[in-house]
Amino acid sequence: MHQTEDPSPLLRLRNLKTHFTTHEGTVRAVDGVDLDLPRGRTVAVVGESGCGKSITARSVLRLIDPPGEIVDGQALWHGGGRQAPVDLMSLDPAGKELRAVRGGEISMVFQEPMASLSPMHTIGAHLVESITLHTDMSRNEAWEAGIDALRRVGVPQPESRMNAYSFQLSGGLCQRAMIAIALACRPELLIADEPTTALDVTTQAHILDLLGDLQEQTGMSMLFITHDLGVVAEIADEVAVMYLGTVVEHGPVDRIFHHPQHPYTQALLRSVPRLGQQRRLRLDAISGAVPAPTNRPAGCPFHTRCELAVPGVCDQDAPPVVAIRDDHHVRCVLPDRPATPRPVPDPPAAPLIPSAPRAPGPPRAPGEGTLVRVSGVTMHYAARRTLLTRAGRPVRAVDGVDLAIRPGETLGLVGESGCGKSTLGRIIAGAQRPTTGSVTYTRADGTDVDVAALGNRALRPLRRDIRVVFQDPYSSLNPRMTLLQLVGEPLLVNKLAKGSELEDRVADMLRRVGLRPEYMHRYPHAFSGGQRQRVNIARALITRPRLVIADEAVSALDLSVRSQILNLLRDLQDEFGLTYLFISHDLSVVEHLCDRVAVMYLGRIIEQATVDEIYRNPRHPYTEALLSAVPDPDPRHSHADRVRVPDHLPDPASPPPGCRFHTRCPYAQPRCSQDDPRLTPADGDSGTHRDACLLSDTLTLTGVTPDPAHLGPPPHDDHSLELP
Helix, strand or coil, X not given: CCCCCCCCEEEEEEEEEEEEEECCEEEEEEEEEEEEEECCCEEEEECCCCCCHHHHHHHHCCCCCCCEEEEEXXXXXXXXXXXXXXXXXXXXXXXXXXXXXXXXXXXEECCCHHHHCCCCCEHHHHHHHHHHHHCCCCHHHHHHHHHHHHHHCCCCCHHHHCCCEHHHCCXXXXXXXXXXXXXXXXXXXXXXXXXXXXXXXXXXXXXXXXXXXXXXXXXXXXXXXXXXXXXXXXXXXXXXXXXXXXXXXXXXXXXXXXXXXXXXXXXXXXXXXXXXCCCCCCCCCCCCCCCCHHHCCCCCCCCCCCCCCCCCCCCCCCCCEEEEEXXXXXXXXXXXXXXXXXXXXXCCCCCXXXXXXXXXXXXXXXXXXXXXXXXXXXXXXXXXXXXXXXXXXXXXXXXXXXXXXXXCCEEEEECCCCCCHHHHHHHHHCCCCCCEEEEEEECCCCCEEEHHHCCHHHHCCHHHHEEEECCCCCCCCCCCCXXXXXXXXXXXXXXXXXXXXXXXXXHHHHHHCCCXXXXXXXXXXXXXXXXXXXXXXXXXHCCCCCEEEEECCCCCCCHHHXXXXXXXXXXXXXXXXXXXEEEECCHHHHHHHCCEEEEXXXXXXXXXXXXXXXXXXXXXXXXXXXHHHCCCCCCCCCCCCCCCCCCCCXXXXXXXXXXXXXXXXXXXXXXXXXXXXXXXXXXXXXXXXXXCCCCCCCCCCCCCCCCHHHCCCCCCCCCCCCCC
16 A cells, blocks of 8 residues: 555546446446545455446546447546646547557556457567557567566566467466556556456465555556455555445545445455454355346435335435545445344345344264275376477376365365366366376265266266356356256256156255246346356256365355355255365365365375364465465555465476475475475374475464454444444
C-alpha cells in the first residue's frame, strides 16, 4: 500500500451507466457508479460475479462491445499533464485522442493472458506495436525498450522471450508479459482486471510483489479488480464494494476490513476461509444468489438477501449514500436507523440454501483400512516430433507416486500448476492409464482391483463408485442437455434407473444439492456458476459413489458461492459417507475441508501429513513457501516476512538432479543437488508425517499460527452493524 502527497483524484467517475439491450430486456450492468481514484494509490473493486466490476473498468476505456452502450455519466481524466480534465465519455471511441489515452496514459491487464495475447504474434511483436503506437521510437528502439520492459517485470532471458509466443510460456510468464506490455509506455493508471485469479499462490504472490514494486518505482495509480479479499488486504489503499452495478461501500482498506458498515460487505468478509481458523466450522454464506440484471429488485438491490432489511423501506426506496467519515461512505439506510434481523426468504430463482448455519458436529473419524492405494505410479508423455524438430525427452507429469486414501476422509492434494495433481486425479479415476504402477481400489465387498490394469469394459462398474467434479462449471456441462438429462445420464449409462424412477432420483438429488426439482427441465444457461457447480455435484453423486475426486471444484467460483459449495460438500460427505480427493491450490480452503494433505511438486509427493501437522509444523521448504504465499485477508498483517522463492517451475521433461526443489529452495546445500530424497517419516514419528527433504531434521520452518482474531467474524467498532 502506498501513500501520495497529491490528494487530487487522477480519475473521477460520476453517475456512470453502461447498459446492454437484450431480447430479455435492458441489463443495467453499471448503474450509476461514483468513484474517485487518487494519484499514486490503489483502489480495489470487489464484489461477486455479475456486480459490474469488469464492465466499469472497460467503460473507462470505452471498451464496450455491442449491444452494450454507455448511456450516461462522466469519466473525468486528470492525467497526461492536462491543465483541465477531459471527459473520456465525450471523446470519439475511434478518435486519435482516446487512442492516445489507451495504452499511453491508461493501460489494462486482463484476467486471461492466454486469451488476451494473440497466438499469431510473438511477445516482442505485441510490445513493439504498443511502444511505437504511443511513442516516437523506431522499431529497433522499441525492440530494445521491450526487452527492458520484460526485464523490469522479472521475465528471465528477456532477449529470447521476445521471440516466444504466448502458448510457449507458463501462465505466470504470460501474465508478466501482459504487465510488461501494459507498462511499456509508463502509464499513469493501470487497470488490473482479476490479474491473479487463474494463478497458483506462489505465482500470485510474485505478481502482487511485482505490481507493488512497479508502483513504488513509477508512482502510477492502480484500479485493481478482484474477488479475493486476501489480495485486496495486501495490495489496496482503498476499497470499493460493488453490488448489482452500484458502489455500496467505499473507504480505506483498514476501515472496510475492520469496520464494515454495509451488510453485504460484512457478509463477504465472514465468508472468507482464513488460514489458522478453527477447522470443520461451517463457513458463513450469503443466502441466495445475485439476482439476474434483468430482474433487479426494487429499492435496495441487496434487500432480497439481507438479514437486516427493513420492510417497507429497503424494498421500496433506493438507499442514500451516508458518510460514516469523510473518507468512508456507505449506500444503506441502516446506519441511521435500528433494524431487526429477519429470516431471509429465498427469491424464486435462487437455490434452496439454508440461511442459518448448522452447528458443527463431532469430528469425523476416517474408516479403517485403505479405499485406494497408489503404488509407484508414473505418467510420462512422449514429446512429439515435428518436421523441424526431433522428439525431445518425455514429460514426467507424475513420476513415482505412492499414496493412500482412507475411507471416509478428505485428502487434500496441493501444489502449483503443472505439478501433476490433475493428472494423478485422472489416473485414480481410471480416465488415464499410467505409464507404470498400480492403483488398487477396494470394493465394497472387500475385494481389490487394479484400476490401472482394467480396460474400458471392466472399468464401467467402477465408474459408479469413483466420480469426478470438474473445475469449470461452465464448460463441463453440455449446453444442449437439460438438468434431467445431465444428472440422469449416469443412471441410464449404468442401467441403474429409467423412466419415472430416474426422474424421482434426479429430483431427490437436486433437492439434496440445494436446487429445486422443478428446475430439471431447464438448460445450463439458465443457471449461475454456483448453481451449475451444484448440478456437477448432483451428477457426480447420482450413482451413490464411494470416492469423489474434486478437481479444483471451487477455484472458479465467487467467494460467497464458494462458501456455499464447501458447506454443501461437507454436508453431503456426512450424509452419504463419501471419501474425497480434493485437488486445489487454495490452501485456506484445503485447511478448512480436509483431514490430511499431500503436497506435490514436479510429479512427486514431497510431504504428507494431517492438516494440523502440515499447517502448524511444515517440514519441507516448498510447503513453507506455499503457506507463506497465501494472502492474509487482514490489511494489518505484514507481508514482509513472506518466504519468497523463484516462480519459474523447472521443465518437467528435464527435472533437476538431486532434490527437485533445490533450484528454488532458500535453504539448499551442495548435497541437495546430488542426492535424491525419498518420502520418509520424520525422526521419532509414527509415520503419519512424511517428507522428502534431506535437511528437514535440521530446519525450523514457519507454519500457520492459529489466530484468535480469525476464529470469528471481523471485529466491529461501535458504529458497525452487528449481524446475528
